[in-house]
Amino acid sequence: MATFAPSQQDVAELFDGEDKPVSRNDNLKLTDDEQNESRLIPFSIELLDKIFEYSYYLEDEAKKQQKRMRNIDNLSSVNSVFYCLSLKYRYRYCVFIRSNMFYRFLLTLMSGPQNGLGRFVQTLDFQEFTSVGLGRSSAMMLEIQDLTERTILQCLRLTPNLRQFLASESIEDDISTDIVDYLFNSMPLLECLDFCGSSGFKFANAFDSLPCVNLNDSLQRLSFHDCTDLSPATFRKILPGLHNLQRLDLTHTRVSAKDLMQALSNDCRLTHLSLSKCSNIGATHEFIRLLVNHRAINHDGLLWLNLQNEYSVAILKAETITYLLQSLKCHNLKYLNLNGYSEVCQSHLNIITRKFLQLKSLSISHLEHGSDLSALKQLLYLKYADLSSYMATKGELYNALLSLPEGLQTAEIKVSVSDVLPDVFVVGNKYWRCHNAGGQSRRVWVHRVDSYEEAELYDNFYDNKIFFNIETGERYDGEFKRPSFLKYASRKINCSKFQHHRPDEEIFPNGMSERGLYRYYSLHK
Structure with a gap:
């Protein structure tokens, strides 16, 4: 159904009485008919509300896009009581x-x-x-x-x-x-x-x-x-x-x-x-x-x-970075981004791995060449590392991947390096896949996969093909795997x-x- 912009008269009528107070009572109120109907349901309103809440937050990993209202739509069609309760979650x-x-x-x-x-x-x-x-x-x-x-x-x-x-x-x-x-x-x-x-x-x-x-x-x-x-x-x-x-x-x-x-x-x-x-x-x-x-x-x-830092002159030099890392009291830090500081070196890496043991995401793209990446193995929870400028060639990337922690899921690399890499490659008996969000991103990552078949499932996530079940006629997204590892790469x-x-x-x-x-x-x- 087409929707047209409102006329000036519509807008004037729309805003008549715009300052009327709105009730702030968040309790659901049922009509007399709905209250009579609710007596036929063997659950209390509070329990029904919990059912709606569970349905609202229920996720289906087989869906590329979560359609949360689908569960609410199904429940709201049961009877008027369910419909009344569904409004709380629909809005x-x-x-x-x-x-x-x-x-x-x-x-x-x-x-x-x-x-x-x-x-x-x-x-x-x-x-x-x-x-x-x-x-x-x-x-x-x-x-x-x-x-x-x-x-x-x-x-x-x-x-x-x-x-x-x-x-x-x-x-x-x-x-x-x-x-x-x-x-x-x-x-x-x-x-x-x-x-x-x-x-x-x-x-x-x-x-x-x-x-x-x-x-x-x-x-x-x-x-x-x-x-x-x-x-x-x-x-x-x-x-x-x-x-x-x-x-x-x-x-x-x-x-x-x-x-x-x-x-x-x-x-x-x-x-x-x-x-x-x-x-x-x-x-x-x-x-x-x-x-x-x-x-x-x-x-x-x-x-x-x-x-x-993304400017030619970095505000933090080697000595100030050392002082900052030593002075920070945030021992439970999960995310640290020091990208763009060219004076980050081995001594800083040692402080980070000794002090911030809970890190899951570490970005030190301009780490000084020659630094020993094996120090990162002390970070048992590390899932993501940005060493993009440190790994400037294909050979440097392969050597770095051999030195990174076993639990690492993904690492950011330069676009120029990804240009010479196959879509899936093997380093030390481990499969790695290049990922750039289906060509949508200016950033490129490599991430762990178990096989070539699994790598194809990640490719399918950005595929817009439509599939239908020949038995039921139901539409579905096909087989895919969600790139959930990207949450560790977020900069916002x-x-x-x-x-x-x-x-x-x-x-x-x-x-x-x-x-x-x-x-x-x-x-x-």
């Missing part, structure tokens, strides 16, 4: 790919605020959103009022229990000061906020015009990954009030170490921090002082630290919450939390 995680989807969703919420559907919404996800295509020009998109700063703000007002707002560069021009102010100051349950890739004058001005940020104890995860146009004053304004912040991604922003030292609250305890590619970070001594002396950073709870902090009861994915991202533009910034840029 919990809302993903928008195009503006007309968002508009239909907003119309549903506004069609009758008394039904309170907005109270079930916990996530607004725009990471796969795109406003291009369908033969529309930029001028045409400006005339379509499906998704604007006004409709986004109205949606926020109708979703008082929102816990995650995952924006992206596709809606950067629709983020206004009112939206930013509402997100930071009027949503008491908001835990995760991500503006990945957003930039431009209008987006930056929305934060510059923000009057203030009140004390906020609910926000735990904040990402300005690649928000290059935000002014330093923005961080000085926002960060002081975030006392429970746990994850902070400031990759490729204009933040300085001096500002962070003053603005970052001493009450928070960061578990994830990324200061990668921050060209305005300041002098070396200010940077080291921040990392070593700030209580929010240098503590045993820090699990993820990304300090990647995952600021969304979705999976449950998976400790490893509390640290590293998964296929649900990184899609679309988030996946591009994480793995392919």
Whole structure:
């Protein structure tokens, strides 16, 4: 069914009475008929709710794309009681790919605020959103009022229990000061906020015009990954009030170490921090002082630290790297990225392998040639290593793979090296496969496989062929294997919450939390 942009009259009618209060009661209320019908079901409402929750989070490894609503659709068709219970999960995680989807969703919420559907919404996800295509020009998109700063703000007002707002560069021009102010100051349950890739004058001005940020104890995860146009004053304004912040991604922003030292609250305890590619970070001594002396950073709870450098002049030299590694108290570190520092050498490798025994992902791409990689065998949990500049030739790659830990799943290599490698090769009786996400990525990895047959299953993951069961007629994805090892290669902090009861994915991202533009910034840029 085609969906048309609303007329100006429709928009005016849509926003009549937009300030009506919305009930915040999250309890499910059944009608009299539904209550009578529920008596025929030999389970309590609480138990039925658990059944829905289990179905919602149930994953099928045989599916390339998780279709969580399929389970909910099946359950909701049982009777009116099941349908009523299904609403809680149907509206919990809302993903928008195009503006007309968002508009239909907003119309549903506004069609009758008394039904309170907005109270079930916990996530607004725009990471796969795109406003291009369908033969529309930029001028045409400006005339379509499906998704604007006004409709986004109205949606926020109708979703008082929102816990995650995952924006992206596709809606950067629709983020206004009112939206930013509402997100930071009027949503008491908001835990995760991500503006990945957003930039431009209008987006930056929305934060510059923000009057203030009140004390906020609910926000735990904040990402300005690649928000290059935000002014330093923005961080000085926002960060002081975030006392429970746990994850902070400031990759490729204009933040300085001096500002962070003053603005970052001493009450928070960061578990994830990324200061990668921050060209305005300041002098070396200010940077080291921040990392070593700030209580929010240098503590045993820090699990993820990304300090990647991509500039010709590295702020950290050999002596400062030594001092930093020796001074860090984060013995439970799982992820460490020191890419781009050409003075990383054997002594640093020895400190890392002696001090950070819990590491699962280690990126030291410019490790000094001649270093003994066998030291990495002390890292029993290591799954991923980026030694791309160290392994500059095919021979160096083969020698390095023989020296790496037995449990290593994948290693990043240069594109030039992958050009001379077969798709599958053998080193020391172990099979390795080249992987570049079906040609989508600027990065290339080699990873362990058990056989040539298994390697083909990874190839099938990016194959768009459609298969049908000849007996049942059911469509399926064919045989494939998911490249789950890529979660250790991510360079973007995952600021969304979705999976449950998976400790490893509390640290590293998964296929649900990184899609679309988030996946591009994480793995392919």
